[in-house]
Amino acid sequence: MNTVASGHFDTVVQAREINGGVHMHPPAADRHVPGHLPPRPRTFAGRDRETRQLTAAVARSGIAMICGGGGIGKTWLALHWAYQNIAQFPDGQLFADLRGFDAAGEPKTPCVVLHFFLQALGVESGRIPVDIDGMACLYRSLVAGKRMFILLDNVRDIAQVTPLLPGSSSCVVVITGRSRLVGLFVQHDAQLVPMGVLSxxxxxxxxxxxxxxxxxxxxxxxxxxxxxxxxxxxxxxxxxxxxxxxxxxxxxxxxxxxxxxxxxxxxxxxxxxxxxxxxAVFSWSYAALTDREAETFLLMCLAPGQDLSLPAVASLVGLPVEDACVVLRELERVSLVQEPAPERFRVHDLIRLYGIQQARQTPTRHGPEVALRRLVDFYLHTSRAADRLLDPDSQPVDIVPATEGCRPAVLETRRAALAWFEAEHSQLLAVQELAHRSGWRQHVWQLAWTLHAYHLSRGHLHHDLAIWRLGYEAVEGVAESAAKAIVHQMLGYAYSRLGVHAQALRFVADAIHFAVETGNLAYRAAAHHAAAQVWGRHGDTVEALRHAAAALRIYRAVRTPLREAFALNMVGNFAARLGDFELARGTYEAALSLFRAHHHRLGEATILDSLGRLADAVGHTEALGHYQHALVLLQELGDTYAAAETLERLGQTYRALDQNNRARAAWRQAMRLYRTQRRTADADRLECQLQLLKAGVATVDGGPWN
Known part of the structure; x- marks a missing residue:
């Protein structure tokens, strides 16, 4: 860099250097106006938000730190801002690349940079103190009261930068680095300007x-x-x-x-x-890691999905959560991982590719397969715990034991389970894909099993079909009749909900066959239950009622009252469809008693909805109360799939009672939910109903049980 001189001036600066007990006074220096900034970035684009943040940071304390990963554009932002504001610094600009993360070797020492700065400020080499304290004292004296811009680029740690900070508030200092130097914020009131990828x-x-x-x-x-x-x-x-x-x-x-x-x-x-x-840029950050940090980073690069929660990383690396948190904070501090949401961590796509390359060359303690198995086990066991909170009376399934070092998350409420599924849904799908590629057959279908209640409650019908198709591939060719019974049963449900009835009927028939092979009555009851649902959607109510009655008999024989209550609801639905309203009411009331006795609120909401449909068939006023009560329960439970259908039926009842504004509001809510759940046919049907309502034409539906 060339020094830009602008006249000379005499200065008397009293600076004290203690060097072997001798007091030294700094020499007079000619006036120098350094202009050290590298060229202005000519193709700088975007970063409006970060530029505003930098302006605000400088205005607040005079010291700003731009922090971000390698190649993110920290130096360009600093230079762009400096040239925008160059007129504010008539006394010059100082620049130093401290090589905090440099392939060439050690970072620059503060002594080297101070020596360079003092020369730039007009001090002859022979008159520069040899002691760092003396150099820092002279440097601060020379810049005191001056309006200068100082850019300290690529800083590694606080010890490297502290001697380079001027004591005068008239100077502006911008620091760039991959590590967040917390000491700067605490000791010098520096302001952080974080940088992420470009939009x-x-x-x-x-x-x-x-x-x-x-x-x-x-x-x-x-x-x-x-x-x-x-x-x-x-x-x-x-x-x-x-x-x-x-x-x-x-x-x-x-x-x-x-x-x-x-x-x-x-x-x-x-x-x-x-x-x-x-x-090369990524390697400079990687080389600075400890062994434990490096292993954690590499394993995160190998892990599937977009991001990982803190507990998931702890299981991946086999550490207690507290220790994993310490490691992640360090990786985040040096910008190798990002924390886009509290306690969720991700690796930038290109850094991940670098990490994968390194992982192929760097052996871990037990190999990546063991770590990835711990991660899959974490999701399987946490998902199973969450599923039990959503569907506490589901079929019993013996989950694969967790690998040593796996620490599943603890969930205590239904609300917590739903929130966990919402946050981890895409990750769970990616983990199932990993299990499928790795040949971990039991994990594949059991992950699907733990997800099915959540998928149904949120209307993720296409995802549900996808996970059960992978489950089907996992159990094909194995001799586990119980697993096959469950997978075929659930695949039948998934196809049926999407209207693919021929496939659905084939799979539930196979489910009954495999359930009989197990000799387990619970599996047989569940298979008949699925067959009843599928035949009902297919339109054969008589066959559906036959399977529902078979499921009811077995549930009673094995004494599972909640399953019995759901079977009673099915019997009532099919009886009502066949016109036997008396039988329907009796089964609904029996089911409602069972659900209330066992405090099963979702089952209660299901029966209230059924009672609403029954009331609609014989007169509408009573139906309103049942639907409204059911809707409140479903919304409290977060079951948006069933809530959409109840809203549609509530709208139909309002329409029958000529309460058109309320009908319109209920249908619009239902239509939004249908669209969100990709239930296109349902949404289109409601949109047509709304158009007919707007035109004043009587709307037509297919009956309360269709």
């Missing part, structure tokens, strides 16, 4: 500025693929733009094809210059 809009704007609007607009599909491959990382986008600029004859589609394979993507994005090599 899709910002990434697109950056690529457009580098390549030009015409080239970007000409291949929109390829541009989208390039943006996905770079995952919002500015350094990766810069490499892509550089390759595209260097190859003007190549299409962006060709470049996107090179990046398509995740196994080779990092190699394609790497350049010969270590400063622009993604692998």
């Amino acid at each position: 899709a809009r910002e990434a697109h704007a950056l690529l457009t500025r580098r390549l030009g609007f015409e080239r970007i607009a000409g291949e929109p599909a390829a541009v989208g693929e390039l943006l996905d491959s770079c995952a919002g990382l500015p350094l990766a986008l810069g490499v892509v733009a550089g390759r595209a600029t260097a190859r003007p004859g190549f299409t962006l589609t060709r470049l996107a094809e090179e990046l398509r394979d995740t196994a080779t993507r990092l190699g394609v994005l790497d350049e010969h210059d270590p400063a622009t090599s993604l692998s």
Whole structure:
């Protein structure tokens, strides 16, 4: 960097250096106005939020720290802000790259940087104190009262940066680094400016500025693929733009094809210059980790899904939660992992690819398979505990024992179970895929089993079909009749709910066959229960009633009162559909008594809904009370799937009573739930009902049990 001189001035600065008991006074220095900033970033785009945060941080304390992972654009943000505000610093700018994470070796020491700064401020080399305290004292004296900008780039720790902080509030200091230096915030009131990846809009704007609007607009599909491959990382986008600029004859589609394979993507994005090599940049952070931190990082890169909770990571690495938290905080501090939500951690996509490469070359204590098995066990056992809170009377299933070191999460309430399923749903699907790829057959179908009550309560019908199809693949070719009975039964349910009746009928017939093979009456009852539901949806009410009655007899024989109550509800539904309202009312009332005796609120809501339908068949006024009570219970329980159907029926009752505004409100709520649950036919039917209601045409439904 060239020093920009602007005149000379005489200064008398009294600085005391204690060096062997000798008091030294700093020499007079000619006036120097250093201009050390690297060139202004010419293709800077986006980062409006971070720029505003930096402005506010500087205004508050004069010291700001920009923190983020390698290649995230920390230095560019600092330079962009500095050049925007250059007029505020007439006394100059100082810049030093402290090489906190550098492949070349050790970071720069404060002594080296102070020596450089003092020279830049006009102090002759021979008159610079040899002691760091003396250098720091002289440095602070020279910048005191001056309006200067000081950029300390790529800082590793607080010891490296503290001697470089001026004592004068007239100076502005911006620090960049991958580690959050908590001591700076506590001791010097520094303000944090965190940096994450670019948004899709910002990434697109950056690529457009580098390549030009015409080239970007000409291949929109390829541009989208390039943006996905770079995952919002500015350094990766810069490499892509550089390759595209260097190859003007190549299409962006060709470049996107090179990046398509995740196994080779990092190699394609790497350049010969270590400063622009993604692998090199990531390696500098990785090399600074302890063995335990490195192992945790690598295992997180190998784990499936987008993010992991703190308890999940603890099981993955086989540590107590408290110890895992300490390790994760360090990884998050050096920006190798992110914490997008409290106690949920994720690894950036490109950093993950680097970690996977390293994992292939770095043996862990017991190999990654053991760690991943602990993770799958964590999800299986926690999911089973959550499922029991949602469906406490479900079929008994002996879950695979947990691997040593696995620590399932503790859930105590239905609300907590629903919240856990909501947070972990995508992760559970990814974990089941991992179990399937790994050949852990029992885990595959048992994970599906633990998810089915949640899927039904939230209306995730397509996901439910997908997990049970994997479960079906897992039990094919094995001699476990009990597992086959459950999987075929649940796959029949899943197909039936989506209207694929032929497949559903075949699977429930097979379920009955496998249930008989087990010799277990509970499995036989459950298989007949499923067959009744499927035949009912298929439209054969007589056959449905036959299976419902068979399930009811067995449930009574094995003394399972809640299952008996659900079977009574089915018998009542099919009897009502056949016109036997007296039988229907009797079975509903018997079921309601059982559910209330056992404090089963979901079962109570189910029967109230059935009583509402029965009342609709013989007169509407009584139905309102049943539907409204059922709806309150379903909403409290979070069962949005059943709530949507109850809302639709409530609307029908309001419509029959000429309460059109209330009918409209109920149907609109139901339609929103149907759309969310991808129940397109149901939503379209209601939309048609609403249009007819608006036009003043009498609406028509297929009867309360259709």
